[in-house]
Amino acid sequence: AKNRGKSAFQRFAPEMKEVSQERLQTESLLRRALEMQEFELRFQPILRLGDSRIMGAEALLRWNNPTLGMVPPDRFIPLAEETGLIITIGRWVIREACRTVSRWQKQTGDPVIMAVNVSPRQFRDPHFVETVSAALQETGLEGQYLELEITERLILDNNLETDRVLRDLDEMGVRLSVDDFGTGYSALGYLKNYPFDTLKIDKSFVGDLNRDSDDTALVSAIINMAHSLGLKVVAEGVEYQDQLEFLSTERCDYAQGFLFTHPLNEREFLLWCSDHMDG
Numbered sequence: 001a002k003n004r005g006k007s008a009f010q011r012f013a014p015e016m017k018e019v020s021q022e023r024l025q026t027e028s029l030l031r032r033a034l035e036m037q038e039f040e041l042r043f044q045p046i047l048r049l050g051d052s053r054i055m056g057a058e059a060l061l062r063w064n065n066p067t068l069g070m071v072p073p074d075r076f077i078p079l080a081e082e083t084g085l086i087i088t089i090g091r092w093v094i095r096e097a098c099r100t101v102s103r104w105q106k107q108t109g110d111p112v113i114m115a116v117n118v119s120p121r122q123f124r125d126p127h128f129v130e131t132v133s134a135a136l137q138e139t140g141l142e143g144q145y146l147e148l149e150i151t152e153r154l155i156l157d158n159n160l161e162t163d164r165v166l167r168d169l170d171e172m173g174v175r176l177s178v179d180d181f182g183t184g185y186s187a188l189g190y191l192k193n194y195p196f197d198t199l200k201i202d203k204s205f206v207g208d209l210n211r212d213s214d215d216t217a218l219v220s221a222i223i224n225m226a227h228s229l230g231l232k233v234v235a236e237g238v239e240y241q242d243q244l245e246f247l248s249t250e251r252c253d254y255a256q257g258f259l260f261t262h263p264l265n266e267r268e269f270l271l272w273c274s275d276h277m278d279g
């Protein structure tokens with residue numbers, strides 16, 4: 001019966017077979033990507049709205065493969081999650097991000113912060129806290145200059161370990177931020193129970209500002225709520241001047257988006273920062 005099912009499957013959905021072969025191929029390319037040094041980080045500045053100074057950068061992963069070209073994270077991170085490869089890749093990201101920001105600090109003397117995305121599977125790795133502390137130790141970076149971005153969905157999954165891991169990281173002085181805020185399941189209680197420092201308003205809300213009055217009200221309410229809980233707020237996906245003006249009026253703390261720049265490689269990032277500081 002199993003064989004019959006398979007052949008029927010292949011007869012009626014031949015494209016499914018191709019998809020899974022493509023997946024397998026991508027997976028084996030992905031497995032080799034680390035040793036071939038095909039991963040790169042891009043950096044997108046995060047600006048303080050009060051004085052327009054650079055607070056730090058978000059590290060964004062890119063996969064530069066000779067066959068596939070430049071693969072954006074949305075196209076390989078889900079597969080890396082499923083296969084568990086994200087743990088090794090994520091370890092590289094954290095180390096590389098710490099190395100880079102500690103180099104910037106030495107070069108510029110500015111206390112910039114590096115924000116790093118952490119996926120659920122990576123966060124649940126029993127060695128995760130150890131990975132972070134090893135990266136800090138190796139690079140001599142103080143915990144306060146590393147911010148880990150954790151999605152709202154992970155926190156709401158309500159895993160007993162989550163609490164302990166967040167507290168361990170907080171004790172190491174690492175900053176914690178809630179990414180994609182607003183896209184989860186609207187249980188807000190966790191915000192006061194966990195040691196978060198920052199809340200990142202999802203770009204889907206920022207995109208509709210000024211066009212959708214519900215989103216305008218929502219963003220303004222999120223900012224006020226975050227502030228009353230002692231959290232800083234980053235608006236991501238800021239593309240237009242009027243969005244920025246609205247966010248400033250609402251006392252949003254930081255902003256990030258194409259209005260300022262796309263994610264940059266290290267050389268471009270340093271140039272951008274020095275231009276930005278002069279101008």
Ligand code: C2E
Nearest residue numbers: 060061072073074093117118119237238239257258259263
């Ligand atoms: P994210 O954490 O929400 O990151 C912000 C995404 O928005 C980035 O896409 C960035 O390039 C894009 N973006 C920045 N400014 C604007 C804007 O003004 N408008 C619009 N429409 N988009 C903007 P990117 O680099 O393609 O990354 C996509 C997602 O992949 C990230 O979403 C994050 O969830 C994930 N990701 C990226 N790097 C890593 C990583 O190192 N580890 C893990 N686990 N996930 C990562």
Ligand code: CA
Nearest residue numbers: 058117149179
């Ligand atoms: Ca993020």
Ligand code: CA
Nearest residue numbers: 170175195197
């Ligand atoms: Ca903290």
Ligand code: CA
Nearest residue numbers: 179180202236
């Ligand atoms: Ca986000």
